[in-house]
Amino acid sequence: MKNWLLQRVDLTPNRLAVRFNAQELTFKELNQRVQKLVRKLGAPLAAEQRVAIITPNNLDGYLLILAVQQLGKTIVFLNRRLSQRELAYQLQDAAIRVLIQDDDYELRFTGISQLTFSAIKALPEQACHAVATFDLDDVATIMYTSGTTGNPKGVMQTFGNHFYSAIGSALNLGMLPGDVWIAAVPLFHISGFSIMTKSLIYGMGVSLYDHFDVDAINTELQNGQASTISVVPVMLKNMLAALPANTTYHPNFRTVLLGGGPTDMPTLERASKLGVAIVQSYGMTETASQVVALAGEDAARKLGSVGKPLFPVEIRVKTAADAKTGRVQVKSPTLTVGYLNNEAKYQAAFDDGWFDTGDMGWFDEEGYLYIQGREGDMISSGGENVFPDEIESAYAALPEIETIAVAGVPDEKWGAVPVAYIKFVPGQSLTQATLRAFGRQELAHFKVPAKFVTVTDFPRTASGKLQRHLLAEQSFEIIP
């Protein structure tokens, strides 16, 4: 295919491409700035096959990501919040020699040429052209994902993976010329980068945020300046909570794409009253973003489900014997072509041609998928399999609870028992007895947490996903 940015500029030069703080760029303006960077970076990156980038969500980073892509280099996205040791591993694994980083980034890596944004701007422009085409089979990006054990894996995503991801999403959510998608999730993560890709393929504007500025976002959505936003559940809750009373969103705002776990009925109902469709979704770095999504019209009827596959995707649940729950496995043109330097681990993830996600789930009789959680998160308690997600979803309906996370802790009698880590809404609380009584009413007895504790913060990945295995390391106090 023709270079997506160049094609987009030819097709719709005057449409909004990106908005950041007070600044707006059309595709034509965006491309002018990107090609200027291409001419600056051509020489220093000439010998590189892969280039690493560390950037917060800002306009400079946005332009540089595109510039590296224009030069035909594979972009290795690094997470700014990782430790020196973690990043040193990834830099070495990807054989990186040049790291592009924002000026405020302080860590230094031996043997790596670290180019700051300022240094790049100061480079002279030299004749250098963008690549003419994007080959769908070429590796466009590498993103590292951590399992609970072992080294992180460099997930190689091709242009084809990103293309089909954008198409699958459009076929499900719909799209209209003039759409704008709010990107307040990290660009270095597939949730954010997939919005950049959609922008080029759809001709869609991106409204970029460097943090989840809930008031600015609500204002934009009330003014009709955006059609779609990607969020994790806590962001959505905060948006709805911060919306001024007796006001509503603009009808241009069609869709909340919700990842990172299920939301609760009160939030769904609130959103429904506001006319906003919440599309629950399920995906991972290995599948270049969402592969399963629940339409807004089904949100209430199928509470807790992540929905149905996107059009180009197939999902199966591989169960043992008569079990209802089994391993969630996927076939998709968005599926990664491999883990960098770890073909064995990639091959090991396949089961008869299906890629095993590592998640456990089940289909209802209408073919809607429910994710019960990572196999690794499962709590084996007295012979019963308990999934934290299910317990969290039940408790999320309590208005006093801002966030809840459940993890297993070792127990002499049962092997393991679930423990609930709770952050209350400011000024609110519930007693241990009330929480237990609620659980007894909503859940099987072995799923009711053995203990309820309060925490002030939750360990999350850069993309906002809960890291349950780190919960026990948090400081907490037992709820009276």
Next chain:
Amino acid sequence: MKNWLLQRVDLTPNRLAVRFNAQELTFKELNQRVQKLVRKLGAPLAAEQRVAIITPNNLDGYLLILAVQQLGKTIVFLNRRLSQRELAYQLQDAAIRVLIQDDDYELRFTGISQLTFSAIKALPEQACHAVATFDLDDVATIMYTSGTTGNPKGVMQTFGNHFYSAIGSALNLGMLPGDVWIAAVPLFHISGFSIMTKSLIYGMGVSLYDHFDVDAINTELQNGQASTISVVPVMLKNMLAALPANTTYHPNFRTVLLGGGPTDMPTLERASKLGVAIVQSYGMTETASQVVALAGEDAARKLGSVGKPLFPVEIRVKTAADAKTGRVQVKSPTLTVGYLNNEAKYQAAFDDGWFDTGDMGWFDEEGYLYIQGREGDMISSGGENVFPDEIESAYAALPEIETIAVAGVPDEKWGAVPVAYIKFVPGQSLTQATLRAFGRQELAHFKVPAKFVTVTDFPRTASGKLQRHLLAEQSFEIIP
């Protein structure tokens, strides 16, 4: 990819799939009826690689087209209006042994098993399963196209061609869940069949018409029951003319996809006042429908242009020396993989990797494509190249003219001269002198038709495209 119909039924079983006369079928109902036909047709088609179909636009034909596709057979679409001689050639060329046809079709072909719809319905059901997957590289359909000379060519279109066509269109026009597309163009032509394909891929309803029932169509569009319609210019003119005074269309009606030639400014202005976006488009059987389209927002500003390429498509105009006009050539994932039994003709159409459309055109300074006409339609008059399209577009602005077609006729002095064939709006007319004066005002003198004649009808292909080379064979009288 998973079989598109089966995937669609799994994803959105309860959405409208097709509406014909008073009948509506959801995807679930559609599939039940299609799979019933699969079980009836499995045995009689077991040994066939390709199956031919002759059908008007009706529900039985719609279901049978899908059933043959479900069985993994290549569908050879035949045009019901062709002569026995023409069809016999195509049946033989495609090595057809079984022809599925509507009950009213009367021609008989030797050596061909002709299965009528009634005969198929009377067949017993036998265990037979639809194919599990559609391979994007497999030939899904063959459609014959006629050049002005030689035998018709069987254009082989793969599932990938159709998929990318649907995607390219969606990325340009946008799409929303709940869209309905009116198919009043023939299903056996790419303009109609591409709507069937979009239905499966988008999860979109099709409102099927067996003829261009302008009042029923206007009613549907006024009631908000459809979002899109495919038309040729004369259909659009008729729609707007028949719209009751002081009424308008429903806002659900977003797009007129216009093929088969340019429209005129008064029609554009009328549509614009009604809030309907007219998307002029350009494509051919060889590119599995539109590859270039003009957004509604540009329709007036770029009158006469067919627009810009769809996102997956590249277009170039290959000019000689300093010429502005040249040969229109295309690269596209929708491009046919070949002409059946005529690899030489297919290869001959390529110019350095680009497929030559046989059309002449030019780009303006903003990259909008203008088609001047088929190279074969070009009139070489006194050393000047004259394109009928341009003359027709100019005269189409006159409200007294319902339809105009221009073709070259031999002339002793100039080699050839343009002659205009005109059908006036009922009750209206213009004199030869007025028509000539208008031309002098709008066109270079050598483009002004040497003669204006009236005709009652125009020779058109089944898809409504004008057949200029047959114009001289029409009975006509010279306008006084």
